[in-house]
Amino acid sequence: MTLEKEQKKNNLQKIFEVIKTMASKPSGLIGLSILLFHVILAITSPLYVPYDYKAIDPSLMLQAPSSEYWFGTDSLGRDVFTRTILGGRTALTVTFFGSLIALVWGGALGIFCGLVGGKIDDVVMRIIDAFLSIPWILAMLLIVSLLGTTTLVLIPALGFFYGKGIVRVARAATHDVIAKDFIVSAKARGHSNLSIIWNEILPNVRDAIMVEGAMRWSWMLLGFSSLSFLGFGVSPPTPDWGLMISNARGLMSFAYWAVLAPIFGLSSLIIGINLTADAFAKALGIDRSTKAPV
Amino acid sequence: MDSAVQTINNLTIGFTSQKGERISILKNISTTIKKGETVGIVGESGSGKSTLALAMMGYVKHGLYTISGECIFHSNNLLGMQNKELENIRGRKIAMIPQNAGQSLTPNLKIGYQIDEALRLHTDLKKEDRDKKISELLNKVRLPSPEIMAQRYPHELSGGQQQRVAVAMALAGNPELLLLDEPTTGLDVTTQAHVLELLNFIAKDTGTSMVYVSHDLGAIAQVSDRVIVMYSGEIVLDGPVRSILKNPIHPYTFGLLKSIPKLTSPGLPDSMSGSQPQPGTVKLGCSFYERCNLAEDKCKTNSPDLEFIENLNTSVRCFKYEDLIDFKETKSDNVKSTNNNILDNEILDISKVSISYAKQKFLEQLFNKIDDTNPTVQDINININKGETLALVGESGSGKSTILKSIAGLLKTKDGIIKFDKDKVLSNDLKTRDPGFLRAIQLIFQNPDESLNPNHTVEEIVSQPLRLYFGLKGDELKQKIIEVLEKVRLGEFYLTRYPRQLSGGEKQRVAVARAFAAKPDIILCDEVTSALDVSVQAAVLNLLQELKEDFGTTYIFVSHDLAVVRAISDRVAVLYQGRLCEIGPSKNVYQLPSHPYTEVLLGAVLEPDPDVKPKLVAEDIVEEKPPEQGCSFQGRCPRILGDICKNVVPPWQIGENGNSIRCHIKVEDLKKQQNVN
DSSP states (O other): OOHHHHHHHHHHHHHHHHHHHHHTSHHHHHHHHHHHHHHHHHHHHHHHOSSOTTOOOGGGTTOOOOSSSTTOBOTTSOBHHHHHHHHHHHHHHHHHHHHHHHHHHHHHHHHHHHHHOHHHHHHHHHHHHHHHTSOHHHHHHHHHHHHOSOHHHHHHHHHHHHHHHHHHHHHHHHHHHHTSHHHHHHHHHTOOHHHIIIIIIHHHHHHHHHHHHHHHHHHHHHHHHHHHHTTSSSOTTSOOHHHHHHHHGGGTTTOHHHHHHHHHHHHHHHHHHHHHHHHHHHHHTOOGGGSOOO | OOSEEEEEEEEEEEEEOTTSOEEEEEEEEEEEEETTOEEEEEOOTTSSHHHHHHHHTTOOOTTOEEEEEEEEETTEEGGGOOHHHHHHHBTTTEEEEOSOHHHHSOTTSOHHHHHHHHHHHHOOOOHHHHHHHHHHHHHHTTOSSHHHHHTSOGGGSOHHHHHHHHHHHHHTTOOSEEEEESTTTTSOHHHHHHHHHHHHHHHHHHOOEEEEEESOHHHHHHHOSEEEEEETTEEEEEEEHHHHHHSOOSHHHHHHHHTSOOSSSOSOOOOOOSOOOOTTOOOSSOTTGGGOSSOOHHHHHOOOOOEEEGGGTEEEOOSOHHHHHTOOOOOOOOOOOOGGGOOSOEEEEEEEEEEOOOOOOHHHHHHTOOOOSSOSEEEEEEEEETTOEEEEEOOTTSSHHHHHHHHHTSSOOSEEEEEETTTEEOOSSGGGSOHHHHHHEEEEOSOHHHHSOTTSOHHHHHHHHHHHHHOOOHHHHHHHHHHHHHHTTOOGGGTTOOGGGSOHHHHHHHHHHHHHHTOOSEEEEESTTTTSOHHHHHHHHHHHHHHHHHHOOEEEEEESOHHHHHHHOSEEEEEETTEEEEEEEHHHHTSSSOOHHHHHHHHHOOOSOTTOOOOOOSOOOOOSSOOSSSOTTTTTOTTOOSHHHHHSOOOEEEOTTSOEEEOSSOHHHHHHHHHHO
């Protein structure tokens, strides 16, 4: 067996071990199950929705939950159950790919800055600091109103804004490693910077960055839903939790079901991701509680 | 003198493993510390010596617990006491001096305040009396001008001074028992000798009993009355220091003493094979069985008891100790002739090299030069022949590692040229250096824990130079890796291991394998053995020597340990504050006459022999910067002549043994003066 194949086998084994450790604690098991439930729901829900999510019927306006309409209907007479189980799809997709982008660019830039140090590091970090000082929601509103609210705009925009924090984490993790002799040794052998980043640094900072990325995911989900809530996320009639809450909040006093269902969907997903991220960090041996969320 | 201060009865300390098995770290330890006695506890890392010392003050590390036995101090069992009661004993009656004083002192509190804190806790003195006592204590540990010292912060003190402060704090409560956990490890040789001398003085002066834990038999020999040798959590030998170090009757101690390089006997020390069994390996028989030369079938199945031998006043845990009592050491001819390989062929020529850590100012950056009249390393001229081992010796801050780094290209030189293989000038900058030269010069580091990537398997670690320099892939690569590992005596099954699964010696072997995989011409060794246990150190030194003979490699060997250098090097260069003091063939440098600094260093070396005391000729001051002009050693030189040393850089003189000495004193005069002492 060649080296590469063995490494792949080792990596698979490691992933399996990590998941096993995560599921061994109740909180991790609950988190993983909630997350898995949401993911399966998002993938399969179009196959079994009972009604058309955009079918408007004035005669069915604001019906209370019943055996026919499990979660009741909203102000336009649409079935809330249908819209709720479909409502997580866009949010999950956008934020998943968004965090992936954040992870990649944030991690790469952070490691690079940590490795080269000096002037480049100084300049890049000050730019990041400047970006951190801009309220993200303001910046997002600007981007969205300039470029539109399509998924192709939202994913990179969210990915960019949530990657800034990852840059700092990746840079700090790199600093821990960079002073070690194995990096000096690789430099003295004449490896290129890219090879040092890939072979020497990445395996040692990967865990920290991945945990950070998992945390960012839940933050981004909240951020995305806030955008939808403000009317800058998904455009109607696409079912989305943020949008549903926004539409139904005025009627909360007499049609609580229309707002309760999406709230439950959104918060359970965030709790699921958070618990999973925590268990993930513990399984990898990183204590998240010692790190303040940036 | 005979009343016991502390008695330990059948102490067993252990932990419960994840599988639920009970694993012992200490096994049935029984011993007594008498009043006024200094007991040295020796053992390699993992032998349980620190756990024993901590148990003596009633402390058991988190995760461990007492399985059986007791630790009796004034008819109380410390291990059964509540924390409240222990507080009255710790610091007052039993005090501890930690290994690294620099880390155990609070960095943002003044020295005086920290000692005052100890006094407030452990004595009933009033404020004025305490102030007086602080000066008294600092005086006692021989720190100059106590009033000024008390106003300083820990980082303003040198390592030796920090250790002295730790001693002063421990003495604050007038303890009956003082526990010292490797108190001089990590200090410079001269500082170490001074601290040990101070401890000796305090032991005599105050009549305090001391327990001195160390892996260094040299240090133990200087301070102890009695020595306890530990192996794998057991006491294997317990007796008076002289009989144990001069005629060890346990094969482990015997082997350990043989594996220590000594100044008096040149050549490489014998190494002991194998390593200490891991805690939890349950088996019958003697724990030393696998490494023992005297072992027979009985030892495999029966575990020997600790047996007291009346006429030697010694306890030993061995069936075959009688063989060792009458053992007369046959002077084995293990002095390997190392000169065979040296060709009269210059491989590295370092000329007029200066290195500065000074930061460039803006203008200097524009012109890309450094304006520093007093660089860290200055005027280094060394030629190295192919197949030679050159050692760079000096205390911390002498610039020896700095020179190594600039040879490797990791640090830019300010001035001077480094030529490889007669005429090829090595580029100052790593980025512009020819990859062929990078391959030709490889580095091995001090601490394999840091120099091996913890997330790489042994296979990946060794494959890196092979892929980078030779572009090997697939089966060919794997074959080559196995071949290289075999050269450092590691089997194929190590391929998939991670560094954390290896012992210290194995890790260093992997590091050696990685360096040799590049087929280098020169290997730079930076303190490669100082993080290792003595028996492992000997094995690594022997391995390096064998590899050198096989491949004709040239070594540049940096070390602070003069005995190790004596064992492995052909030529020695002594450095002080980044300036060369003396250079010459190693057997000549170790002879008088020598440069005053070499003399100081040689005098401070601790031999594992209680009758050979170190000679302390100079103060252990630490200078932070080399002097602006004159001789680099002027600040500490015991033989300083006067103004000439302060103003004029001394000339090189050829000594009568063929070593070059840089001193204003004439070689003949040096010889006369040094022979008097």
